[in-house]
């Protein structure tokens with residue numbers, strides 16, 4: 001199985017309980033989205049949007065005149081997100097079922113969110129395909145799991161064990177942001193969750209249009 005198929009299998013039985021399990025991470029989600037400094041009328045991409053748990057917060061940022069473009073490859077996660085979008089009657093949320101490596105969005109975005117999208121962040125082709133659809137000068141925000149500092153040694157088994165049920169590239173946790181960071185200026189990251197998590201932000205390189 002390739003990493004996409006592994007990921008799809010891992011999320012098959014997680015979709016139904018995902019929202020409840022993610023409840024305690026809402027403060028971190030809000031903190032990460034705040035780093036996007038969204039403004040009314042802007043367009044934001046929600047990478048690997050899962051069940052669409054960030055959509056309401058992103059909509060709050062871009063307002064009725066802005067756009068939220070989310071995509072998700074797992075059929076089960078996508079279906080829960082689709083129910084949410086239909087239930088809430090959000091006319092400005094585009095919710096697509098597609099892999100990050102090939103997704104085609106309708107234009108260029110002002111901001112992009114990578115919230116706990118480890119496998120995508122560790123796949124250069126996926127990162128490149130997303131960032132080609134983001135304007136130069138756009139704001140980028142990320143959050144996810146990382147290894148503890150190297151000197152904590154065996155503690156990193158914990159990080160790996162926590163990551164493994166969700167991600168195909170579970171051991172690649174030293175600098176999970178590195179491919180995205182390489183395309184950004186002013187990139188900064190900070191530890192969260194006692195060192196086992198990170199939150200990061202940057203500006204997509206290039207001159208703004």
Ligand SMILES: C[S@@+](CC[C@H](N)C(=O)[O-])C[C@H]1O[C@@H](n2cnc3c(N)ncnc32)[C@H](O)[C@@H]1O
Nearest residue numbers: 007048049050072073074077099100115116119
């Ligand atoms: C931990 S969940 C996070 C979901 C969402 N970003 C959130 O904040 O709740 C990771 C999501 O990435 C999706 N994913 C993994 N690899 C992907 C890929 N190559 N293309 C699109 N989605 C992918 C998974 O199916 C899963 O829904």
